[in-house]
Amino acid sequence: MAAAPAAAPAPAAPAAPATQPVAAGPKANVVVLATGGTIAGAGASTINSATYTAAKVPVDKLLAGLPELAQVANVRGEQVFQIASESFTNDNLLALAKRVSALSKQGDVDGIVVTHGTDTLAETAYFLSLVVHTDKPIAVVGSMRPGTALSADGALNLVNAVSVAASKDARGKGVLVTMNDELNTARDVNKDINIQTGAFKSQWGPLGMVVEGKNYWFRAPVKRHTNQSEFNIDNITQLPQVDIVYAYGTVQPTAVNALVAGGAKAIIHAGTGNGSVADRMVKPLQDARAKGTIIVRSSRVPYGFVLRNAEQPDDKYDWVVAHDMRPEKARILTMLALTRGADTKTLQRMFWEY
Numbered sequence: 146m147a148a149a150p151a152a153a154p155a156p157a158a159p160a161a162p163a164t165q166p167v168a169a170g171p172k173a174n175v176v177v178l179a180t181g182g183t184i185a186g187a188g189a190s191t192i193n194s195a196t197y198t199a200a201k202v203p204v205d206k207l208l209a210g211l212p213e214l215a216q217v218a219n220v221r222g223e224q225v226f227q228i229a230s231e232s233f234t235n236d237n238l239l240a241l242a243k244r245v246s247a248l249s250k251q252g253d254v255d256g257i258v259v260t261h262g263t264d265t266l267a268e269t270a271y272f273l274s275l276v277v278h279t280d281k282p283i284a285v286v287g288s289m290r291p292g293t294a295l296s297a298d299g300a301l302n303l304v305n306a307v308s309v310a311a312s313k314d315a316r317g318k319g320v321l322v323t324m325n326d327e328l329n330t331a332r333d334v335n336k337d338i339n340i341q342t343g344a345f346k347s348q349w350g351p352l353g354m355v356v357e358g359k360n361y362w363f364r365a366p367v368k369r370h371t372n373q374s375e376f377n378i379d380n381i382t383q384l385p386q387v388d389i390v391y392a393y394g395t396v397q398p399t400a401v402n403a404l405v406a407g408g409a410k411a412i413i414h415a416g417t418g419n420g421s422v423a424d425r426m427v428k429p430l431q432d433a434r435a436k437g438t439i440i441v442r443s444s445r446v447p448y449g450f451v452l453r454n455a456e457q458p459d460d461k462y463d464w465v466v467a468h469d470m471r472p473e474k475a476r477i478l479t480m481l482a483l484t485r486g487a488d489t490k491t492l493q494r495m496f497w498e499y
């Protein structure tokens with residue numbers, strides 16, 4: 146490396162980095178809303194990292210086991226549910242979002258953490274990011290191993306989530322998923338690995354990292370969320386029936402026909418490749434559309450995005466494409482769109498914007 150010239154002027158003081166630590170001052174008030182999952186799980190022995198019962202440990206016990214939290218914020222817990230996240234229902238989504246919304250309006254609450262099972266965590270986080278109107282930080286977190294296991298990940302994940310919820314620089318960034326030291330936006334993140342602690346990935350990359358109670362930001366979300374959203378949980382009392390049909394070689398229309406008969410208002414087709422649809426499925430899906438069911442073309446392939454009028458003539462069939470949304474998250478946005486009476490054109494616009 147070349148030496149700097151001897152007469153070089155002293156460099157100007159560097160600008161303050163965008164990743165300032167949490168300002169010292171009065172501690173923030175953070176509420177932890179607990180819903181269950183593995184972060185509240187317990188196994189028979191320390192070796193049980195995958196064999197255990199989820200949703201066992203009450204939130205007060207979780208918080209009491211983490212004296213580190215007191216250094217980060219004034220923390221209190223509420224047990225909203227005690228369930229494994231694969232058993233979440235639409236009613237659970239509504240009840241949780243209403244509680245988050247109510248707390249976010251309280252002057253004595255600076256940030257909110259939701260503890261959640263990891264299996265459907267990304268769906269709930271996306272739902273919250275679409276319906277809660279606030280600029281206060283909301284961190285959704287879980288764990289891949291129960292607290293009883295060796296190298297359990299829940300403790301640090303929870304401390305990180307609380308510190309993110311307590312931090313001023315996380316304001317306005319929407320709902321964040323704070324697993325494995327990463328800051329991911331609810332919209333982009335998905336559970337991509339079913340048995341490792343680094344399970345949550347965003348196709349477009351994390352926003353940053355949280356390390357030792359400080360946030361380090363590298364990107365910001367560009368899609369509409371929270372305060373910019375046209376959906377508001379305060380006006381939603383029910384979610385419509387929207388279901389998913391999974392595509393595979395040799396697939397038959399049985400599921401589509403059953404779902405239409407069962408009252409599905411929209412069907413998310415988790416297609417092969419770039420949202421491709423088997424020849425024998427096209428007519429049943431067209432028939433479903435003719436009966437009023439909205440058809441959304443997504444892909445079972447986790448990365449990439451579905452293009453409109455590629456693979457299928459969406460304009461001609463009046464179908465919608467899910468852009469880069471996984472089928473299960475496309476379902477969340479479609480349910481919310483239908484609460485506002487969205488037609489296919491409006492729903493397509495929403496898939497580009499959210």
Ligand SMILES: NC(=O)C[C@H](N)C(=O)O
Nearest residue numbers: 182183229230262263264
């Ligand atoms: N790691 C986990 O939390 C998985 C668990 N089945 C759940 O989603 O509740």
